[in-house]
Amino acid sequence: MASLSPQWEFLGIQFSLTILLISLLVVVLIPIVLSRVLVASTSKTGPSSVVLLAGPREAGKTSFLLYLQEKTLVATQTSTTPSTVKLSPTALESSKSEDGDSSAFGKPFHLKDTPGHPKLRSFALTTITDPTASCLGIVYMLDSAAIIAQPRLTDTVEYLYELLLAVQKRYTVLSETTTTAEPIPLLIACNKNDLFTALPSAKISSQLQSELGRMKETKRKGLLNAGAGENDDEDLEQVLGDDRSDQITWEGLREFGVDVSLQSGSIKSGSVGGWTSWVSECLEA
Amino acid sequence: MLDLFEVITTSGVVLWSKSYAPVKTSVINSLISDVFIEERTQPGSEGKWFKKDSYTLKWTHAADVGLIFVAVYQSLLQLTWIDELLDKVKKLFVTLYEHEIKNSKGTKIQCPFDQYFDSIIRSLERKAVGTVASRPTLENTNLGAGGKVLKTDPLNTEAKDANREEDWLEAPPMPGVNTNASPKSRVPVTDKLPTDPTGIEITSASLAQTLLQPPGRRPGRARRSRKSTGHSGGSSAHASSGEERSPARVNSKPRRGKEMRVWAEDGIAGVAGEEQKLDYSGAGGISTDEEHEESMRPRAEAIDQSTWGTTTSQGDFLLKDLDYEIDDILKKANAKETKEEANKTGPSGLASGLAAGAMGYFRNFVGGKTLTKEDTEKAIAGIMTHLLEKNVAREAAVQICESVQTSLTGQKTGSFQSTESLVRIAMEDALRKILTPTTSLDLLREIGQVGESESRPYVISIVGVNGVGKSTNLSKICFFLLQNKLKVLIAACDTFRSGAVEQLRVHARNLKELSEREGGVVELYEKGYGKDAANIAKDAVAYAAGQQFDVVLIDTAGRRHNDQRLMSSLEKFAKFANPDKILMVGEALVGSDSVQQARNFNAAFGRDRKLDGFIISKCDTVGDMVGTLISMVFATGIPVVFLGVGQNYTDLRTLNVKWAVGLLMS
């Protein structure tokens, strides 16, 4: 033993280098291990592959999440906190799969449902802007029937505008640091088309684009924010899309980091095939 | 009776619900948006109830598992046991499904809770009968000489009658209940009996006598029962309990031995120990004081054992088992609670205390600590002082801190996250939530929409106390609108203060000059002094509609917010001018009563009209105006539309929430 590692004698106690190293290691490792043990599963490091569910109040986001799990319309109330659920790709199939084979197919993904109340939209917006979270895609859900009323339309468009702006900001940051910044796919899911008052998706698409354009115009013409320019780096007002015109088109947004598509469906009548296949594609890409 | 009971996760999933009558989902949704998200409690409710349509809603949170329990009932009924129901259901539900809920991460779980719930409801109703109106029921019953025979026929027939009237709660069949309740859980209660030192022997004969005495002759009874009725919510509770009582009776057919416990505890126990019973109801109608209930229990048993004892059906037997299981769980939950209380005051064992202390110490800086109210106390106090230093009104600061503290209790700290930083983040979130408006504040867009779809001018009126800068801010808004090539009519409706009209005339002339090359058009509508402002405003709007103006800006007379006479004229004004937006100008000055101003102006426009926004003036002269600003928004829930930051027409800004939160937290 003595021949293998050098020894010192100090106050009559013998120290071997091995023991010294081991104890050092222990001292270093204990806090790390402890934190692992104590914090366990509740660690804050975000899941690697997230599909974000956003949209105005009462659109059916929570219902969609639950539909993927239960394959039926489950009763819900207004959400006040986000919830992230780990799903296996089999959840995207039309019928409820058996529990056993869930691990057989593909990598699981996370679906993050966020509240739609105007005061709680930062949950969704920070998910996009947070550089550590890898957001694979965004499902923006809206109520195709309620959108007829002006206040609801304004609300829906305003949230969409903020969301697109957040995506754009993220894209600008990303393309400065990396060369391979891909646009984020965003699905506008027009829910509740089982209702006879529901607008067709083509109509919603054109209405959203023109309303977004108008919003861009008034935002540009509007007053300055208080405090704008004080810390002039990030808070500088940014407009959605290019600053040459107030027009907004889905194609035009592509170069600003978002790939928009639009599909009607209904959770109530179970016609969510378009959305689920969109999510599958999103996972494969 | 109850219309709906729901157990909801904060993520919005209805985990379990029981509905007795159809209730629209929007009822609970508005509770969630108004009270939980926007923190607007209804006047007089102190956050204890919420009224919507014809319903009253009460609720309780289980923050650690992220659940909300909501009870919905008709406001006409004054149900006194709702609080206790919520409390019991919460404890039971959390104990039963805690594990699943934590695993499910806020999505659906299977929870066969129906029979537990029915059982709790039954026992509460029986108890309500016991406290409020047990006497008449008992006098109807026929006690035999030995006190052993209870004739159930009159009860049953009555019960059937009641059932026909109110079939909302038929004794449901209970197939296959009680798979978990071990026989053991039932034993201790009976075992305790002989050894219980407080047990009082009451002979059945004396009991019968007590029971059969006419109400008037019992000393002190009338007064006291009135008192207890008062406690349980007034006479209407009494009246409605007539119906509520009956189902209880349906289920209270005599049962064997130990099964009588609950029945007795609810009704007879009170009669036997008169003093205790009345204290008991005095402690809040149907007392939620479980310990007191505990102490009542043995005595009650002494009575039933000797007095009541007949047969029972198989169904009833199962039913009682469930009751025992529930009792057991609730008792454990309460015991846990008291133990936690005790732990807070002092460590029980030295060794375990040390171990726990060491763990807690590590967790303090390693993370993963589950926060209790005490843990956050210090950090919260610190942040409260900070808010007060920033001129946040004390009332607002206290409430904001409280809600942050409640939201944190039961949460786990992240890895290497200190309590302080968690509190700080939570506080930032709370402030952001308060300042974020719930509706769009894009004025230009709204003006465009109104013009397009309704082809009428958009009407904005400005109110506020004297000398706060109404006319100045009005001109700033006007300048902003003119720059956007809109056609604006300024209506001079301050017919009170001399010089007011002239002041506006100067502004109008300036604005005209400034905006000539921009393409905007401005005109002043004036009718001199002394006339009724509401009428002038109405005429101005009509004139503007005729002349194709885009916007009407109405200046009003400044008034003290505690001047009853002038304030009351605002209601008529709002009706006549029917403005799209009523904006109040408030000063950000420290020590000004801006919060009270905001409250009074908000209430001045009648029942269905509120303020739409604030313009905070003189932000340039006041260093820490954000404190006042957040107090005003917090007190009223009304957003800040504009900030006045200087003397020029261009010195108008919108509020940037992020910036304001940053200022407050710095």
Ligand SMILES: Nc1nc2c(ncn2[C@@H]2O[C@H](COP(=O)(O)OP(=O)(O)OP(=O)(O)O)[C@@H](O)[C@H]2O)c(=O)[nH]1
């Ligand atoms: N008719 C119809 N109703 C639906 C459909 N999908 C959802 N709903 C209903 O819409 C309401 C709102 O659904 P939620 O899933 O709670 O909406 P949300 O988007 O999560 O709303 P927040 O949590 O407030 O943001 C519920 O009452 C659903 O039953 C649908 O396809 N058709």
Ligand SMILES: [Mg+2]
């Ligand atoms: Mg939801």
